Amino acid sequence: MGVGIEVINLNAWYGTNHTLQDINLNIPANHATALIGPSGCGKSTFVRCINRMHETNPIARATGTVRIGDLDIYKDAKPVQIRRRVGMVFQRPNPFPTMSIYDNVAAGLKLNGFANHRVLDEIVEKSLKNSALWDEVKDDLKKKSGASLSGGQQQRLCIARALAVDPEVLLMDEPASALDPVSTSKIEDLIFQLKTQYTIVIVTHNMQQAARVAEKTGFFLNGRMVEFDSTHKIFTNPSDKRTEDYITGRFG
Amino acid sequence: MTRIRFQQSLDDLKENLLVMAGLAEQAIQRAIEAYRVRDLSICDLVSRSELAIDRLERDIDQAALDLLAMEQPTAIDLRFILSVIKINADLERVGDAAKSISDRVRQIEQLAPVDLPVDIPRMAALASEMVRKSLQAFIEADPELARSVLAMDDAVDAMNRAAYKALTKVMEEQNHIAAQALNALMISRSLERVADHATNIAEDIIFWVQGSDVRHRKSVIMDGNDPHAMSS
Numbered sequence: 001m002g003v004g005i006e007v008i009n010l011n012a013w014y015g016t017n018h019t020l021q022d023i024n025l026n027i028p029a030n031h032a033t034a035l036i037g038p039s040g041c042g043k044s045t046f047v048r049c050i051n052r053m054h055e056t057n058p059i060a061r062a063t064g065t066v067r068i069g070d071l072d073i074y075k076d077a078k079p080v081q082i083r084r085r086v087g088m089v090f091q092r093p094n095p096f097p098t099m100s101i102y103d104n105v106a107a108g109l110k111l112n113g114f115a116n117h118r119v120l121d122e123i124v125e126k127s128l129k130n131s132a133l134w135d136e137v138k139d140d141l142k143k144k145s146g147a148s149l150s151g152g153q154q155q156r157l158c159i160a161r162a163l164a165v166d167p168e169v170l171l172m173d174e175p176a177s178a179l180d181p182v183s184t185s186k187i188e189d190l191i192f193q194l195k196t197q198y199t200i201v202i203v204t205h206n207m208q209q210a211a212r213v214a215e216k217t218g219f220f221l222n223g224r225m226v227e228f229d230s231t232h233k234i235f236t237n238p239s240d241k242r243t244e245d246y247i248t249g250r251f252g
Numbered sequence: 253m254t255r256i257r258f259q260q261s262l263d264d265l266k267e268n269l270l271v272m273a274g275l276a277e278q279a280i281q282r283a284i285e286a287y288r289v290r291d292l293s294i295c296d297l298v299s300r301s302e303l304a305i306d307r308l309e310r311d312i313d314q315a316a317l318d319l320l321a322m323e324q325p326t327a328i329d330l331r332f333i334l335s336v337i338k339i340n341a342d343l344e345r346v347g348d349a350a351k352s353i354s355d356r357v358r359q360i361e362q363l364a365p366v367d368l369p370v371d372i373p374r375m376a377a378l379a380s381e382m383v384r385k386s387l388q389a390f391i392e393a394d395p396e397l398a399r400s401v402l403a404m405d406d407a408v409d410a411m412n413r414a415a416y417k418a419l420t421k422v423m424e425e426q427n428h429i430a431a432q433a434l435n436a437l438m439i440s441r442s443l444e445r446v447a448d449h450a451t452n453i454a455e456d457i458i459f460w461v462q463g464s465d466v467r468h469r470k471s472v473i474m475d476g477n478d479p480h481a482m483s484s
Contacts, residue, residue, distance in 0.1 A: 207326065211326070235326045235327060235330075236327060236330065236331065236463065237331070237463030238327055244327045248255075248325070248326055248327050249258065250259075
């Protein structure tokens with residue numbers, strides 16, 4: 001099951017550039033939360049702070065508190081532990097090109113020393129079923145490489161890979177922006193199903209996509225969280241004029 | 253990504269709705285004038301304007317539908333387009349009410365003039381004032397002016413109820429002028445409908461500008477207890 005994410009006074013920098021400023025919000029468990037905002041507003045930095053990827057850049061740093069469930073991720077855990085609890089899917093599908101479909105899904109588990117083949121088989125099947133890819137690849141699991149799949153299939157493979165380590169949170173940074181409308185629709189349907197089991201945070205430039213898949217939406221601007229509310233409220237009657245101007249296309 | 257073309261389309265939609273509003277307002281004023289002076293040539297003008305109103309209603313609906321499909325509007329733009337679609341339908345029905353009144357005038361013209369216990373001109377003035385104010389509220393995007401229209405509706409309803417009571421009594425007791433009374437009753441009913449459409453338009457303007465759904469909550473609004481009722 002997913003867990004809630006509590007963010008308190010989160011600040012982040014790239015060198016001297018203060019990219020996130022005093023972010024406070026509560027992301028509800030087992031819901032999809034969309035983050036929107038113009039390019040460079042800090043939304044991707046924000047999700048990278050949630051799984052401590054931000055600090056992998058040598059000039060980057062972050063302060064504040066991020067709690068995933070009861071775990072204070074900057075205090076109580078190492079980055080590797082966090083990434084087992086927080087899966088991430090990126091804009092461009094990035095399957096391991098030389099690995100089979102099966103090995104792509106099992107990679108995270110094997111990396112953690114998991115060697116029981118029977119259990120691995122079960123997890124791979126379950127993950128591929130949860131990512132709605134099983135029926136399309138079940139006969140070629142070990143024959144085909146991940147790179148041989150279509151773009152949409154590759155993205156669902158990456159989702160299966162993220163799910164295989166049984167995370168509580170799934171971060172998705174523009175997961176459908178490189179996909180055609182049919183593949184996009186499949187990813188959106190998948191998000192809809194997955195949020196019953198995981199807490200999903202999705203960064204998107206596609207506002208209709210945010211409106212379709214997320215119950216909550218946050219609007220970032222210039223490193224600040226301008227407004228965070230139900231998606232319904234944000235897209236029909238936002239409280240802040242800047243949110244309204246952005247979603248109606250008056251700036252951005 | 254400033255959407256200049258989209259904003260221009262919204263301006264065009266507003267302008268077309270104002271043309272429609274002008275025709276509907278003119279139609280109801282002409283119908284009332286036809287009743288007052290018993291002039292059938294004015295009834296002909298009302299009939300002709302109804303055709304123009306119907307054509308414009310279709311054009312506006314199509315333009316609004318195109319914008320919904322092509323532009324995926326949100327927030328105030330979405331509320332504006334939804335309001336335009338609804339106001340458009342109400343204006344078309346104001347045109348229908350004008351036509352209905354002018355049809356009654358044609359019948360009245362065939363009958364002997366009689367004094368009836370109903371003040372149609374006063375009721376017409378109030379209903380017209382509601383339409384005029386609601387359209388002014390639309391032009392100025394003024395929710396307070398729109399709220400003032402809501403407060404006027406009860407007066408027209410009361411006039412219609414009084415007309416119904418007085419005119420049914422005439423029909424029961426003075427059979428020889430029952431036809432005149434029936435026509436007056438139908439005109440009173442049409443004017444009450446015009447006031448209802450003006451009320452709907454005012455509610456849509458409040459929804460467009462403030463995102464508040466104030467339908468069916470008139471008593472709360474007038475009491476001043478809940479000025480932004482049921483924020484969506």
